[in-house]
Amino acid sequence: MRLSVCFLIFVCLSCTQTVNATEANKNIDKKQAIELALAQYQGRTLKITEQSDSFVVRILQTDGRVIDIHVDKKTGAVTKD
Numbered sequence: 001m002r003l004s005v006c007f008l009i010f011v012c013l014s015c016t017q018t019v020n021a022t023e024a025n026k027n028i029d030k031k032q033a034i035e036l037a038l039a040q041y042q043g044r045t046l047k048i049t050e051q052s053d054s055f056v057v058r059i060l061q062t063d064g065r066v067i068d069i070h071v072d073k074k075t076g077a078v079t080k081d
Contacts, residue, residue, distance in 0.1 A: 033057055033071040040078050041069055056081070 028036070030048050033055035038045065043061040057069045068081035 027073045028055075028071070028076050030055060032076070033073075036071050036076055036078050037069040041067060041080070043067075 030050070034045050034048060034057055037057040037059060041059055041061070043059040045057060046060050046066065047058040049056045049058075054073055055071045057071060059067050059069060061067060070079045070081060071077070072079075
């Protein structure tokens with residue numbers, strides 16, 4: 001029980017740090033973009049491309065569909081194409 005509480009606290013602090021970095025007007029990097037995309041849409045990352053204001057993460061889902069996920073560089077907002 002104690003271990004799961006520590007893990008939960010760690011996860012919450014990690015999320016807070018990501019938000020704080022975004023609030024400080026720092027752009028997210030490719031690794032963070034992939035993490036944000038996979039947090040909402042599970043699958044395997046096939047490709048990531050950089051556009052002027054966002055990253056496009058191409059994901060192969062478990063059902064065989066390929067989707068493109070847009071991750072805003074400044075806010076980290078995730079939207080499906």
